[in-house]
Amino acid sequence: MVLVRPDVPVDTLPAGPLQSGHRTLEAGLRAWVEQQTDLHLGYVEQLYTFGDTDRIDMPGRGGRSLSIAYLALVRALRASARSGARWQNVYTYLPWEDWRDGRPAVLETIETYLKTWVKDSGDTGTLREKRAALAFGLGTDSWSDELVLDRYELLYEAGFVREARRDGESPPLTAMVDHPMGLDHRRILATALGRLRGKIKYRPVIFELMPESFTLLDLQRTVEGLSGIRLHKQNFRRLVETQGLVEETGELQTETGGRPARLVRFRREVLLERPSPGLRLSSTKRPAN
Amino acid sequence: MVLVRPDVPVDTLPAGPLQSGHRTLEAGLRAWVEQQTDLHLGYVEQLYTFGDTDRIDMPGRGGRSLSIAYLALVRALRASARSGARWQNVYTYLPWEDWRDGRPAVLETIETYLKTWVKDSGDTGTLREKRAALAFGLGTDSWSDELVLDRYELLYEAGFVREARRDGESPPLTAMVDHPMGLDHRRILATALGRLRGKIKYRPVIFELMPESFTLLDLQRTVEGLSGIRLHKQNFRRLVETQGLVEETGELQTETGGRPARLVRFRREVLLERPSPGLRLSSTKRPAN
DNA sequence: TCCAAATATACTCAATTTGAGTATTAGGGG
DNA sequence: CCCCTAATACTCAAATTGAGTATATTTGGA
Numbered sequence: 001m002v003l004v005r006p007d008v009p010v011d012t013l014p015a016g017p018l019q020s021g022h023r024t025l026e027a028g029l030r031a032w033v034e035q036q037t038d039l040h041l042g043y044v045e046q047l048y049t050f051g052d053t054d055r056i057d058m059p060g061r062g063g064r065s066l067s068i069a070y071l072a073l074v075r076a077l078r079a080s081a082r083s084g085a086r087w088q089n090v091y092t093y094l095p096w097e098d099w100r101d102g103r104p105a106v107l108e109t110i111e112t113y114l115k116t117w118v119k120d121s122g123d124t125g126t127l128r129e130k131r132a133a134l135a136f137g138l139g140t141d142s143w144s145d146e147l148v149l150d151r152y153e154l155l156y157e158a159g160f161v162r163e164a165r166r167d168g169e170s171p172p173l174t175a176m177v178d179h180p181m182g183l184d185h186r187r188i189l190a191t192a193l194g195r196l197r198g199k200i201k202y203r204p205v206i207f208e209l210m211p212e213s214f215t216l217l218d219l220q221r222t223v224e225g226l227s228g229i230r231l232h233k234q235n236f237r238r239l240v241e242t243q244g245l246v247e248e249t250g251e252l253q254t255e256t257g258g259r260p261a262r263l264v265r266f267r268r269e270v271l272l273e274r275p276s277p278g279l280r281l282s283s284t285k286r287p288a289n
Numbered sequence: 290m291v292l293v294r295p296d297v298p299v300d301t302l303p304a305g306p307l308q309s310g311h312r313t314l315e316a317g318l319r320a321w322v323e324q325q326t327d328l329h330l331g332y333v334e335q336l337y338t339f340g341d342t343d344r345i346d347m348p349g350r351g352g353r354s355l356s357i358a359y360l361a362l363v364r365a366l367r368a369s370a371r372s373g374a375r376w377q378n379v380y381t382y383l384p385w386e387d388w389r390d391g392r393p394a395v396l397e398t399i400e401t402y403l404k405t406w407v408k409d410s411g412d413t414g415t416l417r418e419k420r421a422a423l424a425f426g427l428g429t430d431s432w433s434d435e436l437v438l439d440r441y442e443l444l445y446e447a448g449f450v451r452e453a454r455r456d457g458e459s460p461p462l463t464a465m466v467d468h469p470m471g472l473d474h475r476r477i478l479a480t481a482l483g484r485l486r487g488k489i490k491y492r493p494v495i496f497e498l499m500p501e502s503f504t505l506l507d508l509q510r511t512v513e514g515l516s517g518i519r520l521h522k523q524n525f526r527r528l529v530e531t532q533g534l535v536e537e538t539g540e541l542q543t544e545t546g547g548r549p550a551r552l553v554r555f556r557r558e559v560l561l562e563r564p565s566p567g568l569r570l571s572s573t574k575r576p577a578n
Numbered sequence: 579t580c581c582a583a584a585t586a587t588a589c590t591c592a593a594t595t596t597g598a599g600t601a602t603t604a605g606g607g608g
Numbered sequence: 609c610c611c612c613t614a615a616t617a618c619t620c621a622a623a624t625t626g627a628g629t630a631t632a633t634t635t636g637g638a
Binding site for chain 1: 613617
């Protein structure tokens with residue numbers, strides 16, 4: 001889930017100008033987010049700095065603005081009331097990234113759209129075709145969860161996403177299925193999702209999103225939510241155990257709908273034991289269980 | 290190799306203030322580097338943005354400066370004459386990172402130094418000990434090539450590297466073995482090296498450093514130089530072949546000192562074929578061949 | 579001329595890791 | 609007590625990896 005401010009006409013990420021009172025960039029970030037969302041941030045990671053002079057939020061003015069994007073992970077308790085900010089499913093903005101219930105329907109539209117885009121380009125057609133095939137796994141039955149930014153950029157270039165349209169251009173084919181964000185925030189969101197999908201494979205950041213104790217299935221569902229794919233349950237457990245990422249609390253969770261599950265917690269010591277502890281996942285399209 | 294300007298009293302990386310004439314950050318970077326080193330940059334990648342108000346290059350002044358660090362890869366032809374910039378071995382500044390000829394000697398000094406640092410800390414001793422053990426592989430015989438930044442930060446925290454010393458503090462134990470850089474440039478160098486060591490494993494960036502055609506051993510030596518470790522020759526070749534990273538030119542290189550070697554070139558198509566082509570290396574301490 | 583040294587390249591093989599199952603266990607609700 | 613559901617335990621073949629041995633081509637002397 002991503003926390004957005006429902007601005008007009010589209011949602012935006014929390015943001016604000018760096019002020020002299022902020023001793024570090026991170027302090028500035030935390031202050032703004034806290035003010036705009038009533039939320040205290042734990043884990044925070046710098047993503048990327050944008051500074052083009054033609055950046056879309058700088059119409060006319062002579063100066064230059066630098067935007068430094070951050071990724072933060074929080075255990076979302078409840079939507080933060082006062083501020084008006086609210087939690088939104090990330091896949092609202094990037095619907096083609098969620099394969100948990102099979103191939104997302106929007107990919108039909110995208111594939112059709114991209115075919116036209118490939119045709120429209122004469123001799124660079126083969127290049128476009130291959131890029132699209134790689135990013136979206138067309139022709140093959142493979143899907144790379146980490147190529148989030150590549151896919152977004154391809155769709156931007158192809159004019160599929162709405163923010164890629166200039167005023168006056170014909171209305172996009174996709175008005176009904178596409179859900180943009182303000183400024184370049186959807187691009188930032190894509191960057192963040194891609195980074196995170198990569199990172200959970202070698203750092204235990206996933207536990208920033210888990211409560212103190214949880215079941216292995218809870219953990220698996222969270223990972224699946226981030227990666228946008230389904231995992232093989234037995235192998236996922238084997239992975240978590242061999243990596244030493246969790247330890248038993250001794251308690252059981254009985255509201256499982258079946259046999260009660262052991263409750264476990266994150267083993268923090270793992271950070272001091274191995275150089276890159278994480279969930280080296282390997283997807284499955286549709287596991288039988 | 291890293292390109293430095295031999296400033297007084299220590300070397301610094303090429304750098305310069307962003308100007309209004311620079312349309313993008315990258316354009317500004319390229320302009321400054323070109324001016325300061327007579328070098329045209331190809332591959333460029335943003336590393337990190339620093340913005341603490343107490344950053345060491347801002348003594349006194351009220352304003353804030355943001356520094357955006359980049360990593361660029363170039364095929365170094367010759368040292369760029371006019372500008373005074375020159376190429377330096379990266380391991381001049383980070384000598385503990387080079388294991389190509391076995392465990393670097395400086396690690397003896399470091400290990401001794403860290404032991405004192407661990408002892409000096411009372412009840413947080415165990416934590417320090419484990420951190421040091423993990424970062425430097427103490428006690429085990431394993432070494433993680435990617436932990437470059439962790440190691441630098443640990444040495445900084447422990448006061449081993451000279452830039453960590455405040456004026457007036459007792460002269461460092463390490464004056465004879467340590468080779469600092471200006472400002473926080475050694476930290477940036479550590480960030481870059483760590484990032485690069487990680488990246489060659491899943492992106493074919495190594496070829497930015499290779500000439501048009503080269504032998505497999507040339508390629509292996511370059512990878513070893515970056516990773517700071519030796520690789521098993523036969524397995525390295527198998528990896529390169531199975532990943533489809535190169536293709537034959539049909540030519541032979543005869544000045545090998547032995548049997549002539551095939552000359553190969555980078556297969557650019559690989560970028561359009563597989564999602565993350567790279568050299569998933571697995572080190573060896575000291576291969577028998 | 580022929581051999582030793584040096585490097586390239588080909589092949590082998592056991593140990594591990596991975597992908598994909600089947601089998602069994604333990605609650606909750608009729 | 610039976611059935612549904614999910615948890616947990618085990619199995620097994622395929623693929624990957626780590627570490628060799630074996631063979632091929634050069635060059636430079638003895």
